[in-house]
Amino acid sequence: MASNPMQQFSVHKIGxxxxxxxxxLSFTNASLFMVISAxxxxxxxxxxxxxxxIIPDKVQLIAEMxxxxxxxxxxxxxxxxxxxxxxxxxxxxxxxxxxxxxxMLPYSFTVTSHIIVTLIxxxxxxIAVTIIGFAKHGFKYLSIFVPSGVPAILLPLITVIEIISxxxxxxxxxxxxxxxxxxxxxxxxxxxxFVISLGLLGGxxxxxxxxxxxxxxxxxxxxxxxVFAILTCIYLNDALNLHH
Amino acid sequence: MTIPExxxxxxxxxxxxxxxxxxSDKEKRGTFMGSAFKLGTELVAAVAVGTIFGFILxxxxxxxxWLIIIxxxxxxxxxxxxxxRTANRMQKED
Numbered sequence: 491m492a493s494n495p496m497q498q499f500s501v502h503k504i505g506x507x508x509x510x511x512x513x514x515l516s517f518t519n520a521s522l523f524m525v526i527s528a529x530x531x532x533x534x535x536x537x538x539x540x541x542x543x544i545i546p547d548k549v550q551l552i553a554e555m556x557x558x559x560x561x562x563x564x565x566x567x568x569x570x571x572x573x574x575x576x577x578x579x580x581x582x583x584x585x586x587x588x589x590x591x592x593x594m595l596p597y598s599f600t601v602t603s604h605i606i607v608t609l610i611x612x613x614x615x616x617i618a619v620t621i622i623g624f625a626k627h628g629f630k631y632l633s634i635f636v637p638s639g640v641p642a643i644l645l646p647l648i649t650v651i652e653i654i655s656x657x658x659x660x661x662x663x664x665x666x667x668x669x670x671x672x673x674x675x676x677x678x679x680x681x682x683x684f685v686i687s688l689g690l691l692g693g694x695x696x697x698x699x700x701x702x703x704x705x706x707x708x709x710x711x712x713x714x715x716x717v718f719a720i721l722t723c724i725y726l727n728d729a730l731n732l733h734h
Numbered sequence: 735m736t737i738p739e740x741x742x743x744x745x746x747x748x749x750x751x752x753x754x755x756x757x758s759d760k761e762k763r764g765t766f767m768g769s770a771f772k773l774g775t776e777l778v779a780a781v782a783v784g785t786i787f788g789f790i791l792x793x794x795x796x797x798x799x800w801l802i803i804i805x806x807x808x809x810x811x812x813x814x815x816x817x818x819r820t821a822n823r824m825q826k827e828d
Contacts, residue, residue, distance in 0.1 A: 647808075654784045654805075654812035662779035662816070670771060717772065724823070 495679035499603055499672065520607070523599045527588040535584075556584070563720055568727035575726060582611070583719035590671060590711030594704070602714075603671040605664060612664035615722050623729035634728060663721055670714050674707045769824060776820050777813040784809015 503516045538553025546554060560580045564572050586602060593600025601607050623631040635652040636645065681703060684696035788805025792798055 651808055651812045651815060654787060654809050655780055655815050657787070658776075658780040658783040658809075658812060658816065661783055662775045665779055666772065666775040669775070 495676050495683060498599070498675060498679060501604070519599050520601055520604065523592060523601050524589070527585065527592045527601065530592065531584050531588050556580075560719065563716075564723055567720060567723040569731060571730045572723065572726050579719055579722055579726075582615075582722060583715055586611075586667070586718050587712065587715035590715055591708075593671065593675065594708055594711060600671050600675055602667055603675055605668045608664040608668045609660065611718075612660035615663070615725065616660040619722075619725045619729045622726070626730060627732055630732065631729070633732065659725060663718065667714050667718055670710055674703070674710055678703055678707065773817050773820055776816040780813035780816050781806065781809040784812060 501518050501520050503518055504522060505517050508515045508517070534549070535553055537549045539550070541547075541550070543550060557580070560583055561576060564576055564579060568575075589601040592598055593603065623634075635649050635656065637648060637652065640648050678700060681696045681700040685693040685700065688696065784805045784807075785802060787809070788802035791805070792801045795801070
């Protein structure tokens with residue numbers, strides 16, 4: 491029985507070691523659970539869209555609910571101009587959600603509890619949004635760093651502050667998801683360890699905490715996927731609709 | 735002194751209303767925690783980015799302690815800006 495609550499986050503290789511041009515590309519348990527999450531999404535959406543009935547069955551209903559949920563989120567936060575980016579944001583939302591949810595299963599591995607995974611996703615969004623902004627507006631996009639109605643003396647200071655604020659976006663985006671998932675799963679394991687060490691006599695209290703925490707973690711898993719997707723929409727909105 | 739029947743039913747209705755309120759408050763607590771965490775990371779991330787920025791610029795220009803100090807405070811200002819913007823957005827949503 492693993493007594494160390496951090497042991498659940500260890501990454502280890504599965505199968506042979508693969509090295510291409512000095513970069514370690516071995517298949518790990520993290521990759522395995524990413525594949526599992528992705529195949530769950532594919533399976534779920536395949537079942538949901540297999541028979542396009544007018545009166546939907548349960549799976550189709552849930553798949554359609556996800557679709558309208560994301561579509562509404564995009565049109566509410568980023569407007570109609572963001573419609574072409576729907577596939578990307580939908581994939582992102584589903585991937586984060588399913589990684590979080592698969593991580594809630596016992597004996598599984600939570601991919602999103604590693605900062606490298608969330609940071610890569612956040613950096614990808616950050617760079618993509620910056621490129622979209624420059625592609626749509628050219629050098630006028632730089633005007634988001636210069637808020638209107640600022641006295642000329644303060645302008646250099648405000649611009650530097652705005653640039654730091656812009657650069658902190660991928661950091662806050664990735665740290666939020668990673669810290670939430672890691673803290674939650676560590677807490678679950680710590681309370682699980684208390685159940686074992688307190689035994690039959692005193693273990694009931696941490697056990698009930700554990701049950702409550704599991705419910706909370708499922709809420710957090712959904713909420714963080716939602717926050718990740720909605721912040722992507724907000725950043726996209728800043729890039730698409732310049733209004734400063 | 736006996737309590738009139740009418741008052742009893744009114745008390746019952748009022749009590750059930752309060753209970754409902756507490757129930758929905760409990761449901762909301764998870765969402766509040768999410769938004770509190772959101773604001774916290776906004777602040778910390780900007781300070782961290784500002785400090786790292788200052789550190790890099792320091793090693794470029796060789797002005798060892800000064801830029802990191804300045805950029806720490808600029809980062810803190812950027813963090814507060816982030817928090818104010820996020821809070822404004824949250825208020826608009828409600």
